[in-house]
Amino acid sequence: MRMAVAGGTGWLGKLVVEKARAQGHEVVVISRSNGVDLLTGAGLDEALRGVDVVIDVANKVTLNRKVAIGFFETTTRNLLAAQERAGVKHYVVVSVVGVDRVDSAYYAGKRRQEELALAGPIPVTILRATQFFEFTEQVMAQIPGPVKLVPTMVTRPVAAADVAAELVRLAEGPAQGRTTELAGPEVLRMGDMVKRVAKGKLVLNVPLPDAASRSMARGGLLPTGDYNQGRITFEQWAAAR
Known part of the structure; x- marks a missing residue:
């Protein structure tokens, strides 16, 4: 198949690109560094020429609700329109488990993306996944000091x-709408994860007073129904860093 990865x-x-190529697919990488701008739509028509399926993992981490909604709404609309013009048959989107239960600024943007994708002209599969192990490194980078x-x-x-492998597997099949969620093998606290990788640092769990943080602390980001389970444990990932 010819796959495009936004x-x-x-x-x-x-x-995702690495996994798709390992599976024998031809891959088009959609990024500004490759001359394609999802926010303006520049270069999208050329990039999607002959593409069978688009996997959308484009992202913007922000605490600003307006910015988050604006980014995901604009990029999703541009991708949907370009896919329709190109005759793309399947649109695969990564989202977040609990996105409809935790009302943070970023999740508001992801909810808007889901709404547009499900209502759009391209058959879609939405994979909600839990937080990645790699999120611990983002947390450490954003919080300087000992x-x-x-x-x-x-x-x-x-x-x-594991998320990348599941996205490629879903892209190889028919559109499923909102499909079975993907989560890891064990329930963990973010502070304990950061403590495992932040050697020599003092790590303190801090309960925040806003509604979204209270929901996260109570398990609002955990899957509540059936879900597929990733193979790699956090300890395996941390040991291989």
């Missing part, structure tokens, strides 16, 4: 490599 130069996107104050968060984290 956000294919990001850390999840690179894993003391890491980590918001209290309970999740069932999953390896990005």
Whole structure:
């Protein structure tokens, strides 16, 4: 198949591209560094020429609700329109477990993306996954200094490599709408994960007062129904860093 990966130069996107190529697919990497701008639509028509399926892992991490909604709404609309013009048959989108239960700014953007994708002209598959193990490295980078104050968060984290493999597997099949969620093998607290990888640092769990943080601390990001389970454990991932 000819697959296009939107956000294919990001850390999840690179894993998706690698997995798709390993499976024998021809891959088009959609990114600004490759001359394609999802926010303006520039270069999309050429990039999607002859493409069978698009895997959308384009992302913008922000605490601003307006920015999050604006990014995911604009990029999704542009991708849907370009896919329709190109005759793309399947659109695969990565989303987040609990996105409809935790009302954070970022999740508001992902909810808008899901709404547009499900209502769009291209048959779609939406995979909701839990937080990635790699999120611990983002937390460490965002909190400088020897003391890491980590918001209290309970999740069932999953390896990005497992998410990438599942996205490619779904892209190889028919559209499923919102499909079975993907989560990791064990329930963990974010503070404990950061403590495992932040050697020599003091890590403190800090309960935050806003509604979204309280929901995360109570397990709002855990799957509540059937879900597929990733193979890689957090300890395996951390040992291989």
